[in-house]
Amino acid sequence: MSEGALPKDDAVLRVDDLQKSFGGLAATDHATFAVERGTITGLIGPNGAGKSTLFNLISGFYEPDGGTVEVNGTDVTGMEPYQVAEHGLIRTFQTPRKLEGMTVREAMLVGPRNQPGESFLRLFASPGSVGESESANLADAERILEEFEIDHLAAQPATDISGGQMKLVELARAMLAEPEVLLLDEPVAGVNPTLAKKLKSQIRRLNEQGTTFLLIEHDMEFVMDLADPIVVLDQGHVLTEGTPDGVRGDDRVIDAYLGGGA
């Protein structure tokens, strides 16, 4: 969105010649693209284009057969998902993950990275520092829940809220992890229009505050309105990328979606 204002080569995520095959099928086929800092980059493509595979490769859940992934200039190829997250790349999942036996507030508090209280020894050696960081995180969680206008859900069991609310909680929790770049996998799939609008405005607000987004979305209206630039994926490789209008008018994109010859 504020693409022009930033130096052109400030990529927070860079995917270079990434490859992954399952059996004989090349799910990701020499994919190359970059996500510039400060953008909301959309990743679209027909079903089976390899979007989710690409997300799994970037976030470390799959190991690529070839190519590299760079986050913030660091090569994270082949790292464990938690290590990729430590470098500032946080992802959400297509189907919201239900945290059984947790309230929304608790589920939120899993978000912050490297909490002192996550060290078993520190719970006993320096309980004071654990308490301080916990209070700060709790305050952050409640502030973010308020910003997302879902603070009334804080004490609800995380499994009892609606699918759309779950998506909001996921986004809110991801923000607690303070991501440099946030990968959203279909943020509005199965979400009612009112909540989708809310999600859109939240993403836009967070972007204005400095978070970079890469999002997969099937809802064309949603993605075209929100994202710029847009990367089009087809059969595992990057077909084209550009502004929403440019992509919309591209014949190859129309062919890919309508299944015409190419």
Next chain:
Amino acid sequence: MSALTDPKGAIAELTRPEGWVLGVSVAFLLFLLAALLTGALGPTYFLFLVGLAGMYALLSFGLNAQWGFTGLINFSVAAFFGIGAYGSALMTASGSPIAGGFNPLVGLAVALVVALALALLIGIPTLRLRADYLAIASLGLAEVMRLIVLNERWLTNGSAGVRGIPGFFKGWPVLSTFPEAMPGLRLEIVPGSPIFLEASFWQALLNVLLVLAFAGGTYLVLRRAHRSPWGRVLRTIRSDEDLARALGKNTYSFKMQSFVLGSLIMALAGVFYTHLNLYVGPGDLDPITTFYAWVAVILGGSGSNRGALFGGVVIVTIREGTRFLNDVALPIDPAPLRLLLIGVVIVAVMRYRPQGILPPQRELIWPSAVDGGGAPETPDSGVRERKGGGGDE
């Protein structure tokens, strides 16, 4: 629907099982007291039972730290229990085929170190994999340990077991001679049924104090550890490990910590058992111990330390209570009846209260952060017990 009206109902719903447990416990204690006073239950034997209850509580705590906190499926409770029992027995017993004769504290340390090593050995290859692999490997480990103890006579005396184990307080000042130093007492509270308190009673009392220290300390450690960011990550792993990984948690390390912690607690139960029973044999590694621990945790409520404690006591009650059925003419032997009874309990719990009798209720948030006014309107308990509600938009 509103969050204001629901918590009250939740608390009312929650206190029912708690009140029920409390009521039954009090009734049970009164029953035991009556049995004690009338001489139907020997005080020394009673203390032995309390010791056993503490031991089972420890085993349940250990399994709860693995399964209840993190969802790790460990079928080798008996193996870690056996490591603790044999580890300390072999170091301290006069009849030990190896070292022997060491101070029980040395036995304790050795038992814990061996249990730690074994937990790492089994955890390193399996904890990076899906949950099923730990289950399979631990099943194998339990059997391997049992066979080693049975067959490696140079190390364990084989089927003869290890004898000549001293009490835990051997070599301690005051406490080592405490049972003999105490005068024998004769109490007659209910006329006509006197109670004798002799050296064996004071010895049993020491054992109870020991297990109270072990179990109490373990409980405090687990309570603090669970209600913390650490415990929260474990609960996240239990529910959805991929989510924890995506949020930057090194789940392998967390699972390992939880597994090692639980295994050490199980070994601690074994150490206590050695100095309670003063004899260990290969039969102590039978899978039934694993089974009992699982029943206790599921019955009490996975993830709840109080539940594990409750489950442990219920197990001992069923296990030892059925012994009295020997005196009653029954068409079948009490031993299979005991297993049948436990089976019935499990089926009933699964059917009517799958979350266990005392499921965890507290949010896993560091207490001082909550008490500090972070979330005053929220009830401290009962949040998870509620059904339905909530889905307003």
